[in-house]
Amino acid sequence: MISIGIFSLSCCEGCSVQFLNLEGKLLEVLKYYNIExxxxxxxxxxxxxxxxxVEGTPTTAEEVKKLLKIRRDSNVLVALGTCxxxxxxxxxxxxxSKREAMKVYDSNPPYMPVDPKPIDYYVPVEHKLYGCPFSKDELMELITAVIMNKSFKNRESSVCxxxxxxxxxxxxDKGELCMGPVTRAGCRALCPSNGAPCRGCRGPYEDANYKAHIRTLMDMGITREEIIEAYSMFSYEPLKEVIAWLKEQ
Amino acid sequence: MMTNYVFKLPKNRIYEFLNSLIAEYTVYAPVEGETSRFERITDACEVQFLPNRTDRSLKSIFFPPEEEFFKWKKEKDGYVVTDSLKPSPKKLIFGVRGCDVRALDILDRYMMGEFSDPYYKERRKNTVIIGMTCDYPRSSCFCTAFGGMIPHHYDLWFTDIGAYYLVEVGSDTGMKLIDSQFQKATEQDIKRKNQRIEKVELEIEKQTKINLCETKHCSQKIKTSVEHPMWKELAEICLACGKCNFICPTCHCFDVIDTTNLDGSEGARMRRWDSCHLYEYAKTSAENFRKERHARVRYRVFDKFVFPVMRYSTYACTGCGRCTDICPAGIDIREILREMIA
Known part of the structure; x- marks a missing residue:
């Protein structure tokens, strides 16, 4: 039996729910895995x-400590979901600025957050499952790979x-702001296949050509502000430099 | 031309003719949806008579984007493998354009030539091709650079000549499809057909004149342009999305994928289209041979205009212009060729 744990840091816990969404497959998984x-x-x-x-990202000092403890007490750490x-x-x-952000709380903010970073900023991470929430197929791929002692790798191509x-x-072609060309594959293009443009929830991939994507969008008449918003939504951290470059244009 | 093999069919009889084909064959014909493509039809009224080529080629009828090879299962006395190859029905494809028929010829060389692909072969055999001359070209068309609109191999070829379709017979199978509704074509009809074809080809020439006639010479010119600065310029705007490969009627690369259940007691092997524009395409255990995007952009062009000439003495492009139409970055294959050959 392989023991596993699903831990939450700051997030919507959607990835935990997605884990339960495995439904019938979860029972299969439980034959080999023990949820501790x-x-x-x-x-x-x-x-x-x-x-x-681990889902979510640490936003308080306590959560950073929690993450370090999880790392110490586990053999394999999987970053679950885009956060x-x-x-x-x-x-x-x-x-x-933090002060600006904290204004969402009416009265005194509960605490000053630490900068949200991907968890591999703090601890080494073996595997990453991208997506908001992650794709169930990819989780099953990872789970199978672990049982069969095979390697697991993320796609290095785009949603396109x-x-x-x-x-x-x-x-x-229809003039939609689609993030497909710069977003990592693995979701089987769920949104575009149902007529909704890709929002980039799976984050960027290694070979993405941002400048070409931005150029294409701008040629279509989409404004810089809209592009900055789309780029920031799920991937501000990895795309900081691109967004800064875009602001200068 | 032998007039015994040229007929004409009154246009109002086309539905009757198609329905008689549907009774005997699995018929595919152009259908306009979000994109126009060849789809299986069960009634002649579903057919759309488009003025020129469809958005999608014939490729996915014979070589679908994802296809299962076989399933395997662990039984008491070893593994049991079940082949997913199913016998394919007699197919007839109606309304094919010259570029697509040529592309199919090229795809046949790759898939049924020195290496034979049983899955492709099964789907491809017993396929009747009924072609049709385009009424006018699309803005991206340049089939005249590869020998014009009428291919060498077809079973029947339809050309709109007003109240009739002029029907040319290209094979014995095609001859068998000719029934009493068809009339003998006159000299006048053939003349009208020729005029019609000339007119459309002239139209294509007017919008794109590329001289690729001397295959060996032109491909040599492209081959020596490895260091051309254009590749880097194209790499700047290419999104590496692979759409040009997937839409191309002659692109045939695929990736083989194994899937299993959790304990490995059963699983399947399948293939999925692959694209030479992707970072992972040329990645091996030791080295990625085409890490830079410009090398990948160049490779696609070489794989259409250089390597097939070396192997089969023909271009693997038919001038359908689909890659130009679909490219989100607006890369035009004709501009690349002009730059290389000029």
Whole structure:
């Protein structure tokens, strides 16, 4: 039996829910894995675990400590979802000053946050599952790979590739701000296949050509501000430099 | 031309003719949806008579984007493998354009030539091709650079000549499809057909004149342009999305993927289209041979205009212009060729 734990840092806990969304497959998984720690689904939780799945990103000093403890008490650490893998939505705080951000609280803010960073900023991470929430197929791929002692690797291509494989009509042609060309594949182009442009929830991939994407969008008549917003939404942390460059244009 | 093999069909009889084909064959014909493509039709009224080529080529009928090879399962006495190759029905494809028929010839060389692909072969055999002359070209068309609109191999070829379709017979199978509704074509009809083809080809020439006639010479010119600064310029704007590869009627690369259940007691092997524009394409255990994007952009052009000439003495491009139409970055293959050959 391989023991696993699903841990939450600052996030919407959507990835924990996605774990439960495995439904029938979860029962299969439980034949090989023993869930030792899962706050959303279990009352009694313990450490250490063989594989720790961490969702969210630390935004307080306590959470950083929690993350370090999880790392110490696990053999394999998996960044579950975009927040953990790239900083994701919490990373948006970094676009403004802390004081400005804290104004969302009516009275005194509960605490001053630390900068949201991807978790591999603090600790070494073995695997990353991108997506908001992550893709169930990819999780199953990872789980199978661990049992069979095979390697697991993330796609190094864009959502466009998977979208083209499904022979969809291109949303860029329709004038939509689609993040497909710079977003990592693995979701089987779920949104574009259903007529909604890609928001880039899986974050950028290694070979992405941002300048070409921006040029294409601008040629379509999309404003710089709209592009900055789209780029910042899920990937402010990894795309900081690109966004800074875009602001200068 | 032998007039015995040229017929004409009154236009109002085309539906009757198509329905008689549907009774005998699995018929694919152009259907306009979000994108126009060849789809299986069960009634002649579903067919759309488009003025020129469809957005998608014939490729996915014979070589689908994702295809399962076989399934395997662990039984008491070893593994049991079940082939997913199913016998394919007799197919007839109606309304194919010259560029697509040529592309199919090229795809056949790759998939049924020195290496034979059983999955492709099964789908490809017993396929009847009924082609049609374009009414006018698309802005991206340049088939005249590869020998014009009418290919060498077809079963029947339709050309709109007003109240009739002029029907040329290209094979014995095609001849068998000719029934009593068809009339003998007159000299006048053939003349009208020729005029029509000339007119459209002239139209194409007017918008794109590329001289690729001397295959060996032109491909040599492209081959020696490895260091051309244009590749780097193209790499700046290329998004590496692979759409030009997937849409290309002659691109045939695929990746083989194994999937298993959790304990490895059953699984499947499948293939999925692959694209030479992707970072992972030329990645091996030791080295990635085309890490830089400009090398990948160049490779696609070479794989259409250089390598096939070396192997088969033909270009692997038919001038359909689909890659130009689909490219989100607006890369035009004709501009590349003009730059290289000029």
């Amino acid at each position: 720690n899962f706050r959303l689904a279990k009352e009694l939780n313990s450490l250490p675990v063989d594989i720790a799945f 953990a893998a790239t900083g994701g939505v919490p990373g948006l705080v970094n676009t403004m 590739v998977e979208c083209a494989l499904r022979e969809n009509a291109c949303l860029l």
